[in-house]
Amino acid sequence: MSSTNLLITIVGPTAIGKTALSIALAKHFNAEIISCDSRQFYKEMTIGTAVPDANELAAVKHHFIQDRSIFDDYNVGSFERDTLAKLEQLFKKNRVQIMVGGSGLYVDAVLKGLDYFPKVDLKIREQLTFQLENEGLEVLQEQLKKLDLETYNNIELKNPKRVLRALEVCIGSGIPYSTFKNKPKAPRNFTALKIGLTAERKVIYDRINERVDIMVKNGLLEEAKNLHTHKKLNALQTVGYRELFSYFEGEFTKEFAISEIKKNTRRFAKRQITWFKKDINTLWFDFNTDIKEITAKISDKINF
Numbered sequence: 001m002s003s004t005n006l007l008i009t010i011v012g013p014t015a016i017g018k019t020a021l022s023i024a025l026a027k028h029f030n031a032e033i034i035s036c037d038s039r040q041f042y043k044e045m046t047i048g049t050a051v052p053d054a055n056e057l058a059a060v061k062h063h064f065i066q067d068r069s070i071f072d073d074y075n076v077g078s079f080e081r082d083t084l085a086k087l088e089q090l091f092k093k094n095r096v097q098i099m100v101g102g103s104g105l106y107v108d109a110v111l112k113g114l115d116y117f118p119k120v121d122l123k124i125r126e127q128l129t130f131q132l133e134n135e136g137l138e139v140l141q142e143q144l145k146k147l148d149l150e151t152y153n154n155i156e157l158k159n160p161k162r163v164l165r166a167l168e169v170c171i172g173s174g175i176p177y178s179t180f181k182n183k184p185k186a187p188r189n190f191t192a193l194k195i196g197l198t199a200e201r202k203v204i205y206d207r208i209n210e211r212v213d214i215m216v217k218n219g220l221l222e223e224a225k226n227l228h229t230h231k232k233l234n235a236l237q238t239v240g241y242r243e244l245f246s247y248f249e250g251e252f253t254k255e256f257a258i259s260e261i262k263k264n265t266r267r268f269a270k271r272q273i274t275w276f277k278k279d280i281n282t283l284w285f286d287f288n289t290d291i292k293e294i295t296a297k298i299s300d301k302i303n304f
Helices: 018-029 054-059 076-093 104-111 122-135 137-147 149-154 160-173 201-217 220-230 242-248 254-277 291-301
Strands: 006-011 033-035 096-100 191-198 283-286
Touching: 006 018, 006 104, 018 033, 018 054, 018 096, 018 191, 018 291, 033 076, 076 096, 076 104, 104 254, 122 137, 122 160, 137 149, 137 160, 191 291, 201 220, 201 254, 220 242, 242 254, 283 291
Parallel strands: 006 096, 006 191, 033 096, 191 283
Antiparallel strands: none
16 A cells, blocks of 8 residues: 555444544554544534543544534535545645544545535425425325436435435436436545454444443433424434433433433444445454554555
C-alpha cells in the first residue's frame, strides 16, 4: 500500500471500544480524529449518543463532535464535503489521520463518495407525503414504475422513504432517479486502511446492555425529557430517545422503555456488523487485541 496520505478508519458495532482504539492510534501516529458517528454531531445529545468524555476529548484533537445543533439541517452529503475539506487541512500537518465511527453510510461517503442528486422543491415532497398518507404506498409505487422502471425493479418497494425519495427526484428533475446513480466519484487524496473491531455476539450484547444501564445512571432520562418537545426532528429519530419519548407519553413503562433501548441497540449493532463485513479488505481484530499488535499490523500494511 502506498500513497502520500493515509486515512486509518476504525469501524465496528456500537460499544465495542472504537473510541479507545482511535485515541491510542492517534497518539501513536501523532494524528487527529475525525468522528464519523452521525448521532454525535449534535451538542444537545450527549449521554444517549455515548460522546467521548472530557478526558478522551482532551487526549487527542477531535473533529465533528457536538459541533452543531439538532435544529441544523445536516446530512451525509454535507458530512462528506466537510470531512474532505478538513482532511485537506489535517494532511498538511501529518500524512496519517484517523477516522472513527459506526455510521456505515457516512464512512462510505468519505472513503468512496456518494451519488449526487439534484435539489428538489420541498413542495414536491409535501405533495407526495400527502398522497402517501391519503392514498397509500401502492399508488406511489405505480407512479415510480411508470417514471423509472429500473429503480422500481431494484428498490426496496415496501420502504416508503425510499419510494418517496426516488419519486421526488424523478418528478423534480424530469429525469429517472436511476440515471443519477453510480456515476464516477471524485478521486480521494488519501489511501484508506479500514480497521474493524469485533467480538462474539454475546460479548457485544452484554457490553451494549451494560452501556445502556450506565447511560440511565448518568442521566439519560433527564436528557431525553429536555428534548421531548422536539421529538419530530430528524436528529432525534434514534435509538435511546424514541423509546423514552414513548415512556413520557404513557405508551411504555420506564422499565420496558429501557429494555427496548437495549433490544433496539442490539439490533442496530447487528446491522452495523452486516454492513461492515461486506468490505473484504477490512482488517478485523478482536476487541481485546493489544494496541501494539494492531499498530504492528498497520505498519506491515503501509510503506511509510
